[in-house]
Amino acid sequence: MHAMQYEITLPADYDMGIIHRRVATRGHLLDDHPGLGLKAYLVRERGLDGSPVNQYAPFYLWRTAEGMNSFLWGPGFRGLGADFGRPAVRHWLGAGLRRGPAIDGPAVGAPGVGAPATATRQIDLLPEGADPAEAVEHALAALPDHPELHTAAVAVDPARWELLSFALWRGAAPDAVPGTRYRVHHLSSPELDRLPVGRHW
Template identity: 65%
Template sequence: MQAMQYEITLPADYDMGIVHHRVATRGHLTDTLPGLGIKAYLVRETGTLGSPVNAYAPFYLWRTATGMTDFLTGPGFRGLSADFGRPTVRHWIGAGLHTGPAADTPPTTATRTTRSLPPGTDPGEETARALAALGDAPGLHTAAVALDPARWELVHFALWADTPPETPAEGHCTAYRVLHLSRPEPLLPAKD
């Protein structure tokens, strides 16, 4: 599993209805995308969920690296780049996935918490600790933990059927609204 996200920050006076319309009319195009496990169409809107900015910030969990590469070099990403400029794409190595008790309820919010792994900490132990902490919080739809070995950071991504719980004391947490969720392929171990 590979995790990936790009965030396009938009002006404070940007009409976020444009992004809502884009997702409403194009979101279904990733509902059958090969190699994709989950794509959460996420937005941040000034004043909502504590956001100081407007942003379009989809988060992906790829089943295969080939699927991710095909997307980044294909027509969908070309179209996004033509409309908004080519964004910086963050990606992480998937370390684990957990289905929560609200997995059958459409998610309305998402959180991404990023935590640095200081020198001297064992990445394996920290990843195992993060996976154990996923738990079964009420309202949890799906959660994933992934590792960025270039920055030595862990990212914890969670989808929530309702408002997320309080942000954790450790790390930097960002909250998003979910406009659409694509789940074309189950996130099972892949061969590439």
């Protein structure tokens, strides 16, 4: 599994309706993309959920490197670059996955049965003397066990030694969960059921 995200930060007075319409009209294009576990079309809006910025920040869990490559070198990503400029793409190696009880439940605030409405993302730098394996094990054990949890993942960037914890929620994310908060405007999940659950080594 590979985790991937790019963030497009927009002006404070940007009409976020443009992003909403973009997702509404184009989000379905990856609903059957080979090798894609999930793509969460994430949005932050200035003044909502404590966000200081307007931002479009899709998050991906790829089942295969081939699927990820076919997206990055394909027409969809080229179109994004043509509209907003080519963003830096962050990438983490998948370390673990949990399916939550809400993955098959009714949706709240997003289309489709079991579709999530919100997401959280926490990134922590591993200290110089920390054992990466222990940190990953701790992060996996700390993945939330909550009735509103849809999917949660842990991943690592071994170049920066960053530990990523990401979670999708059917309703509002619990207040106790740390990290950046997003609203989910669409979820493409063609191969989510084929991503391995638990530790990935």
